[in-house]
Amino acid sequence: MAHSATAKAAVLGDPVDHSLSPVLHSAGYSALGLAGWRYEAIRCPEGKLADIVRSAGEDFRGFSVTMPGKPEALAFADEVTERARLVDSANTLVRTADGWLADCTDIDGAYAALSAYSELPPRPAIVLLGAGGTAKPFIAAIARIPGASIVIATRRPSAGGALECAARFGVEATDVRLADPELPNLISSADLVVSTIPEAGARELTELVRPAARLVDALYNPWPTPLGAAVRAGGGEVIGGDTMLLGQALGQFELFTGEPAPAAEMARALREALATRSGR
Known part of the structure; x- marks a missing residue:
């Protein structure tokens, strides 16, 4: 059964057009019937992460963060997980009742x-x-x-x-x-x-x-x-790094949605996208 709740997530980076995060997360939404969820790619030049996140509507549940924004995400967050603090990097921002939580699902x-x-x-x-x-x-x-x-x-x-x-x-x-x-x-x-x-x-x-x-x-x-x-x-x-890419996305998906990530469907979408791009 499809879930009707409307929500958004996005990847922030510069450049960001090449990102496969929209492919991965969108495949997960489709597999779980999260019909109201949308995932975007947003260009985020250095120094602009805080402005973009602060201006995000209440329907944004989380952000995937790629370079150059990972240090900025760590500094911006209201709360930081212990593992993100130890690696001094955050690739994930999750909206909570108290603000924004920074985590590092790259691990x-x-x-x-x-x-x-x-x-x-x-x-x-x-x-x-x-x-x-x-x-x-x-x-x-x-x-x-x-x-x-x-x-x-x-x-x-x-x-x-x-x-x-x-x-x-x-x-x-x-x-x-x-x-x-x-x-x-x-x-x-x-x-x-x-x-x-x-x-x-x-x-x-x-x-x-x-x-x-x-x-x-x-x-x-x-x-x-x-x-x-x-x-x-x-x-x-x-x-290859596609295994890392998938693994970090599965963690983000669960943090954003609160649902178990459909790993097989997301992995299939990644393989198809990579085959199109690089002829694997």
Whole structure:
């Protein structure tokens, strides 16, 4: 039976036209018969998030937040979940009786991507490439894997506060530079490599990452990603960022609607959209 309540949600970002969040959330509404729900994409230049959210009508139940708005969402919120505070980032704003709650379902997405490898050995050794905004949710997700340790590889020392983030979650972590001569050995012996490197930078690292046995790449379009193609050519397994995208959207959907997310239907919609865009 269709639900008649009228409500809205939206993704905020700049650029935002490429976002697949409308595809995912709209598929969920359709699957659950939430006929009165609508999901929009709203361009939100840097510095404008607070103005946009404050001006939103009472029918807006929540916002998905992509760059450059994640730090602004955290600062704007009336209440912040503990996990969003620990990763210093919020990709979700949910209207509550007391204002706006900031959360980070990117952590759910990162854990979904990690969990796609069901046969990781105990106490896995993980190499994390990059220390930007996507790296911290992965650190939080890795903290849920008993005994996992991380080597964080960055271009510059202590980039992005990733080591501090790992310490907040109680994860054993060290850092190296991407140019460190020991990094190829660390990658080839790692149980899992996670890349949060943007596409332009990733193209420079294909030979470095090729020996990885397992890769989670936060990128997903175009597919295969530069690193994904290299690891597959080397005989390794690859999980793309579409798994993370779906996982974070499922969490948001439930926060916005109060309903269990129809994962199968949302995953199908994502696969179809990606097939159209990148020929998967």
